[in-house]
Amino acid sequence: xxxxxxxxxxxxxxxxxxxxxxxxxxxxxxxxxxxxxxxxxxxxxxxxxxxxxxxxxxxxxxxxxxxxxxxxxxxxxxxxxxxxxxxxxxxxxxxxxxxxxxxxxxxxxxxxxxxxxxxxxxxxxxxxxxxxxxxxxxxxxxxxxxxxxxxxxxxxxxxxxxxxxxxxxxxxxxxxxxxxxxxxxxxxxxxxxxxxxxxxxxxxxxxxxxxxxxxxxxxxxxxxxxxxxxxxxxxxxxxxxxxxxxxxxxxxxxxxxxxxxxxxxxxxxxxxxxxxxxxxxxxxxxxxxxxxxxxxxxxxxxxxxxxxxxxxxxxxxxxxxxxxxxxxxxxxxxxxxxxxxxxxxxxxxxxxxxxxxxx
Amino acid sequence: xxxxxxxxxxxxxxxxxxxxxxxxxxxxxxxxxxxxxxxxxxxxxxxxxxxxxxxxxxxxxxxxxxxxxxxxxxxxxxxxxxxxxxxxxxxxxxxxxxxxxxxxxxxxxxxxxxxxxxxxxxxxxxxxxxxxxxxxxxxxxxxxxxxxxxxxxxxxxxxxxxxxxxxxxxxxxxxxxxxxxxxxxxxxxxxxxxxxxxxxxxxxxxxxxxxxxxxxxxxxxxxxxxxxxxxxxxxxxxxxxxxxxxxxxxxxxxxxxxxxxxxxxxxxxxxxxxxxxxxxxxxxxxxxxxxxxxxxxxxxxxxxxxxxxx
Numbered sequence: 001x002x003x004x005x006x007x008x009x010x011x012x013x014x015x016x017x018x019x020x021x022x023x024x025x026x027x028x029x030x031x032x033x034x035x036x037x038x039x040x041x042x043x044x045x046x047x048x049x050x051x052x053x054x055x056x057x058x059x060x061x062x063x064x065x066x067x068x069x070x071x072x073x074x075x076x077x078x079x080x081x082x083x084x085x086x087x088x089x090x091x092x093x094x095x096x097x098x099x100x101x102x103x104x105x106x107x108x109x110x111x112x113x114x115x116x117x118x119x120x121x122x123x124x125x126x127x128x129x130x131x132x133x134x135x136x137x138x139x140x141x142x143x144x145x146x147x148x149x150x151x152x153x154x155x156x157x158x159x160x161x162x163x164x165x166x167x168x169x170x171x172x173x174x175x176x177x178x179x180x181x182x183x184x185x186x187x188x189x190x191x192x193x194x195x196x197x198x199x200x201x202x203x204x205x206x207x208x209x210x211x212x213x214x215x216x217x218x219x220x221x222x223x224x225x226x227x228x229x230x231x232x233x234x235x236x237x238x239x240x241x242x243x244x245x246x247x248x249x250x251x252x253x254x255x256x257x258x259x260x261x262x263x264x265x266x267x268x269x270x271x272x273x274x275x276x277x278x279x280x281x282x283x284x285x286x287x288x289x290x291x292x293x294x295x296x297x298x299x300x301x302x303x304x305x306x307x308x309x310x311x312x313x314x315x316x317x318x319x320x321x322x323x324x325x326x327x328x329x330x331x332x333x334x335x336x337x338x339x340x341x342x343x344x345x346x347x348x349x350x351x352x353x354x355x356x357x358x359x
Numbered sequence: 360x361x362x363x364x365x366x367x368x369x370x371x372x373x374x375x376x377x378x379x380x381x382x383x384x385x386x387x388x389x390x391x392x393x394x395x396x397x398x399x400x401x402x403x404x405x406x407x408x409x410x411x412x413x414x415x416x417x418x419x420x421x422x423x424x425x426x427x428x429x430x431x432x433x434x435x436x437x438x439x440x441x442x443x444x445x446x447x448x449x450x451x452x453x454x455x456x457x458x459x460x461x462x463x464x465x466x467x468x469x470x471x472x473x474x475x476x477x478x479x480x481x482x483x484x485x486x487x488x489x490x491x492x493x494x495x496x497x498x499x500x501x502x503x504x505x506x507x508x509x510x511x512x513x514x515x516x517x518x519x520x521x522x523x524x525x526x527x528x529x530x531x532x533x534x535x536x537x538x539x540x541x542x543x544x545x546x547x548x549x550x551x552x553x554x555x556x557x558x559x560x561x562x563x564x565x566x567x568x569x570x571x572x573x574x575x576x577x578x579x580x581x582x583x584x585x586x587x588x589x590x591x592x593x594x595x596x597x598x599x600x601x602x603x604x605x606x607x608x609x610x611x612x613x614x615x616x617x618x619x620x621x622x623x624x625x626x627x628x629x630x631x632x633x634x635x636x637x638x639x640x641x642x643x644x645x646x647x648x649x650x651x652x653x654x655x656x657x658x659x660x661x662x663x664x665x666x667x668x669x
Contacts, residue, residue, distance in 0.1 A: 038467065038578035040474050070579060155621070188620040191628060195582040198613065200573045201377055205617040208369045221475070225575045229480075244475040356625035 029091070029270055031056075032084035033067040034077065036096035036219075037194035043219035044193065044239040044256070045069065048095045048118075051258035058263045062270050073098025081106040085113045091269045093262075094118065096193065097162055103127065114274050116265065119164055121344055125276055130261060133282030134164065135171035135343070137254030138215070139318035140290055140305050141236045142175030144252055145183075145213040147301045148234050152182045155206030157199060157216040157223055158189045161358045163346040165217045170350045171318045172215060175308070177352055186211055187355045196222035207233055214249075224250055234296070241291040252305070253291030260286060280340065284313045319343070324351035365618055370611075371498045373618070375506055376572060378610025380405070380564040380581075382509050384588035385595070385602045386516055387560025391437075392592055393520060394553035395533035395660035399455025400440055402585025403462020404558045405565035408433040410466040412566025413473055413576040422481040426505065426566050433562015434555045436462060441554040445547045448664045463579065473576045481505070481571050505567050510603075512560065517599035529553060533658035536665040546665050561585065587635075594639040596646055596656040609635045 033052055035045035049067065056065045066089070071080045077099045084092050085106060094103040095118045107115045107127040115127040123129055145154045154176060158165045169187060176183045186209055188202045195218075203214055203223035213234045216223045221242050227233040227249035235245065237253025261279065268274040281287030290309050293302045312318065321332030326349040332338060349357055361367070384401050391398050398404075411432030416425025440458050443449045483490075484507065486500035520526040531539040532549045540546050568584065569576050587609055595601035616631040646656045 040467065040471065040578040042475055042577070186621050186623065188617055189628060190617075191632070192582075194579070196573045196575070196577045196580040197377075197380075197568055197582060197584065198617075201373070201614060202617050202621075204373060205614070205621040208366060208373070208618070209621040211621075220577050220580075221575060222573045222577070225477075225573055228477075229574070244477075355620075355623055358625065358628070 028062055028064040029266075030087070030089040031063050031065045031266060031269070032087070032089035032092045033065065034071045034080050034084070034092075034094055034096075034099065035067060035069045036071065036073060036098070038069050039067070041194055041219045042221050042240055042242065042244075045095070045219060047240045047256045048093075048258055051262045052093075054259040055262035055266050058259075059266050059270065063266050071099075074102070077102035078105055081115075082109070085110045090114060091116070091265070091274070094120075097160075097164060114269060114276075121278075123276055123278060128276040128278065130265075130279040130281075131164075132256055132258075132287040133280060134254060134256070134288060135167040135318055136282045136312050137288045137290060138168040138171040139175040139312065140309055141215055141252060141254065142172030143179055143305050143308050144236075144293070144297060144301065145172065145215065145234070146176030146178070146180035147304070148251065148297065149176075149180065149183060149213045151210045151212045152180065152184060153209065153211045153213075154183060154185045155203070155209070155211030155214045156185055156187045157202045157206070157214065157218055158187055159193050159218050160191060161189060163344060166346045166349070166357065167343060168215075168217055169353070170346065173353055174323065174350060175318065179304075185353055185355070187353075189358060190218055192218065194219045196220040199223050200226045203227060204230075221245065237291055243291065246292065247294030248296045250294070251296050252293045255289040255291050257287055257289050282312070283309060284315075325349070326351055326353055326357075365615075365622055368494050368497050370614055370618055372501060374607060374611040374614040375498075375502060377614050378606045379506050379509050380568045380572060381584050381588045381591060381609060382513070382603065382606035383505075383564035383567065384561040384585060385591040385606055386509070386513055386599065387433075387557035387564075388588055388592050389557075389595070389597060389599060389602055390516060390520075390529070390560075391553050391557035392597060392661055393533045393658055394529050394550045395536055395658050395663065395665075396441075396444065396550050396554055397451050397455065397662040398437065398440055398458070398554060398557060399452060399589065400436065400458025400462065400585075401557075401561050401588050402581055402583065403459035404433045404436045404561035405462075405568070405585045405588075406466040406579070406581045407436050407462045408562025408565030409569040409580060410470040410473070410565075410576060411562065413476075413478055413569040414469065416478050416566075416570055417473060417476055420479050422479050422570055425478070425570055426563055429562040429566025429570075430559040431562070433565065434559040436562070437554045437558020438551070440558070441551045444664070445550050445554075448666060451662050451664070459585065467578045470576050470578060474578075476576065478570050478574050478576075480574075503571055505563070505571065513599055513603045520599060530658070533660055536660050536663070540665070540667060546667075550665075561588070564588070590636065590639050594635075594642050596642065597658065605635075608638070 037045040039049040068080050091114045093116045097119045100120045103117045119131045120129045173185045199218045200222040203226040207230045216238045224245040227235045234251045235249040239256050241253045317337040321336040322334045323332045325331045408429035412425045412429025415428025416422050443454050444451050481503045490496045490500040536546045591605040594605040619626050
């Protein structure tokens with residue numbers, strides 16, 4: 001192609017693009033997603049993808065979604081988000097905490113495109129955030145763990161020492177201590193959201209340390225498989241139900257249900273009512289669901305867990321004072337509850353956890 | 360035995376299992392590189408081996424057939440690479456990278472029906488009373504057969520390269536393919552065989568990941584293990600014995616940092632995680648300093664295409 005024919009083609013394309021604009025209004029609105037893991041991780045990204053499909057179906061052809069999976073957190077995310085914006089997506093969801101700076105930068109570059117960032121806290125006029133109160137689900141896991149453990153050692157596979165994970169550890173521990181004062185929690189940070197081999201090794205290390213209940217804040221089902229192999233170890237489904245491992249080792253689960261939220265946001269965008277905001281749903285709003293508690297759990301324990309779930313749905317806060325911080329200083333006085341700002345930025349362990357929080 | 364809150368016996372037996380996939384892949388890559396071909400597609404061959412091994416084991420119900428399937432699939436991927444680089448003389452670096460990307464995509468496609476499925480279990484080798492020996496019993500006699508196979512393969516490769524005529528020919532091809540060709544050796548055939556062997560071992564390593572270490576199939580589950588295998592070959596300065604040390608060192612540090620955390624130590628995880636890579640760079644620097652006036656550690660024809668007309 002010589003320069004002249006290149007220029008002609010470019011000009012022709014530009015004319016065609018301009019002429020095509022009015023037509024495009026009738027076409028479905030394009031919505032893009034980026035996921036941190038593969039959609040087949042059977043956990044976090046899988047759950048977002050299920051919700052994406054369900055919401056697209058609910059809008060009945062008014063919306064056309066695309067997604068990019070296994071997008072690493074960091075500079076690559078910025079490239080992926082830019083690409084989605086250039087492809088004409090009007091609404092773009094970035095579904096991992098580590099996409100924060102990338103999505104903030106790209107949102108600045110494309111002021112007309114709407115962005116939503118899961119589990120983040122930085123917002124702009126065209127950038128909203130949404131999150132689920134996973135710690136409410138963790139409280140129920142903690143209750144079950146405290147009742148079910150025989151070694152009184154609970155293992156917790158953390159991903160990164162960010163507030164979202166610290167909330168989970170604290171919430172599980174507070175609930176477990178309430179029903180079992182001897183319980184201890186051991187934390188291993190995997191420094192990854194998705195690496196089945198490493199997650200399996202982390203579970204193996206915790207089991208070797210004597211933990212007989214394992215909680216995970218990573219996205220694959222590898223820890224479940226490892227617990228199953230070990231035999232007498234209990235686990236919980238994380239983000240997704242992970243029911244393939246029920247009734248044992250998986251005795252319960254916290255399910256992220258993004259479908260109602262995505263459906264609502266898609267609708268808002270199509271109707272031109274979308275506005276940047278910060279949504280933080282929990283058990284009460286159905287964003288956090290508790291999966292079936294299996295037959296491996298005695299009936300009275302199961303009833304207790306469900307009772308706790310109802311209490312939380314009716315407004316009971318998993319962090320209700322009196323609670324001290326790890327160093328012994330008072331965090332919450334009797335009956336006091338923290339405000340959302342404190343929870344969203346949680347960077348300390350509660351009293352009784354022996355591990356040290358990495359800085 | 361417990362030292363500083365860490366159960367050493369558990370640590371060692373854990374690191375042996377954790378290191379086996381990269382040990383297998385690195386041993387295979389060592390043979391391929393010794394023949395003078397740089398195959399950067401280890402990650403792709405591993406993941407295809409992981410999914411093929413898993414599929415074969417689940418379909419037939421036999422883990423042994425699963426491992427055979429994984430090795431075959433890895434070898435098939437390597438044969439594709441060999442065809443492109445040896446017959447069609449494509450660029451080895453670019454083809455290797457393409458093989459990795461192709462493998463990741465292909466495995467995701469093939470693996471869809473196997474998500475959430477459980478593989479048939481692989482038992483430990485029954486050593487009878489031997490496994491009851493305190494300490495040594497759990498370290499040496501408490502593993503599945505693939506761990507022992509990987510160790511045997513390292514020994515076999517070492518012996519083959521050092522003492523056998525076949526090893527000598529392989530090395531000759533890798534050091535100077537024109538001279539080997541002039542002597543009447545079939546350079547392309549030797550490289551084809553070396554690559555296929557490397558691919559089979561990478562596939563076996565992948566199958567170990569999906570059938571024993573994790574054990575399940577998840578998309579993208581190798582998560583960079585193939586790249587670590589490539590680093591280990593360089594770290595080992597192309598020697599079989601050092602591949603074993605390198606693989607156990609890399610695996611050992613992963614196992615150690617998780618165990619240290621589980622035991623409640625506040626350790627700088629990032630420092631430990633990057634330690635093997637820093638060591639690899641140090642080894643490279645030391646090697647090039649030592650060999651400034653003598654032979655290089657890397658096979659002289661590594662990465663160079665061969666054509667009989669040259």
